[in-house]
Amino acid sequence: xxFSRACLPFHLFIAIHQEEVLExxxxxxxxxxxxxxxxxxEVNETLSRQALQPKNNALGKGDPLDLDHCGPSSLQCFYGExxxxxxxxxxxxxxxxxxxxxxxxxxxxxxxEEQQDKREYSKYVIEEDRMRCDMAKEKExxxxxxxxxxxxxxxxxxxxxxxxxxxxxxxxxQIDDEETRGTITxxxxxxxxxYAKSAVSDHRFRPDHFKGFATETLKSISDDNELVVAEKxxxxxxxxxxxxxxxxxxxxxxxxMEEVERKKRQLQDEDNKVQAETLLKQxxxxxxxxLQMEQDRFGDIGNGFFQKFGTSCR
Numbered sequence: 001x002x003f004s005r006a007c008l009p010f011h012l013f014i015a016i017h018q019e020e021v022l023e024x025x026x027x028x029x030x031x032x033x034x035x036x037x038x039x040x041x042e043v044n045e046t047l048s049r050q051a052l053q054p055k056n057n058a059l060g061k062g063d064p065l066d067l068d069h070c071g072p073s074s075l076q077c078f079y080g081e082x083x084x085x086x087x088x089x090x091x092x093x094x095x096x097x098x099x100x101x102x103x104x105x106x107x108x109x110x111x112x113e114e115q116q117d118k119r120e121y122s123k124y125v126i127e128e129d130r131m132r133c134d135m136a137k138e139k140e141x142x143x144x145x146x147x148x149x150x151x152x153x154x155x156x157x158x159x160x161x162x163x164x165x166x167x168x169x170x171x172x173x174q175i176d177d178e179e180t181r182g183t184i185t186x187x188x189x190x191x192x193x194x195y196a197k198s199a200v201s202d203h204r205f206r207p208d209h210f211k212g213f214a215t216e217t218l219k220s221i222s223d224d225n226e227l228v229v230a231e232k233x234x235x236x237x238x239x240x241x242x243x244x245x246x247x248x249x250x251x252x253x254x255x256x257m258e259e260v261e262r263k264k265r266q267l268q269d270e271d272n273k274v275q276a277e278t279l280l281k282q283x284x285x286x287x288x289x290x291l292q293m294e295q296d297r298f299g300d301i302g303n304g305f306f307q308k309f310g311t312s313c314r
């Protein structure tokens with residue numbers, strides 16, 4: 001169960017943990033209410049049993065006399081007799097009952113106050129967990145948007161770079177084509193007899209005019225041009241190889257970054273698993289501590305608690 005939760009996203013794990021904490025707190029509150037109800041019922045039953053005993057229902061001295069069972073001595077009044085003993089005894093009993101009821105009321109009020117504090121603390125913890133979950137979601141969304149924006153920017157830069165490279169190659173190719181075309185069609189590089197004519201007269205020729213290259217020279221120029229074209233092709237292929245090497249290097253770096261990210265997420269999942277185990281252990285320790293505190297909160301009412309009522313006037 002813990003391993004499957006550790007594989008979940010962080011915000012989903014926090015939501016599940018909040019639900020479990022809320023259910024645990026509700027269960028604790030119900031168990032405390034049931035224990036308090038059982039305790040009150042036991043106290044009421046004990047009081048009822050004590051009230052039914054004959055020693056607690058004796059005939060008071062202020063009750064009407066039964067002349068069939070009393071003699072003349074019952075009318076005697078001794079010197080120094082305390083006639084307010086019965087009233088004082090009743091007042092003491094009444095005061096004792098008030099003290100008991102007041103003590104029980106203070107105890108129940110204290111229990112209600114503690115439960116209210118626990119409920120408020122639980123609400124605070126749940127709200128804090130919700131805020132942390134929202135912050136984690138916002139951070140994850142911001143990181144995802146940043147990754148997308150960086151990817152789009154890199155893509156746009158790559159497209160612009162490729163576009164500029166294509167434009168440069170196209171311009172170079174156009175220049176080369178124009179140079180080649182000009183070299184081939186220019187009358188300076190061919191055996192055009194009209195080009196050697198003088199501007200003064202058509203039947204006159206310029207003796208110092210260049211008539212063109214020889215066949216071997218033209219062949220050498222053509223070979224040089226072919227070498228230049230081959231060198232350009234080689235340089236282009238070399239550029240493509242460097243570009244492919246760079247692409248492979250970028251792919252390798254991306255793969256390493258993904259591996260690092262995967263290990264980071266794995267470590268985070270392990271930390272979440274350890275945190276979940278720690279929380280479960282703390283919940284169990286808190287439950288045991290609360291049970292021990294509930295057991296040690298009140299004492300039991302013994303048999304001699306009510307037997308001492310009315311035995312002394314002080």
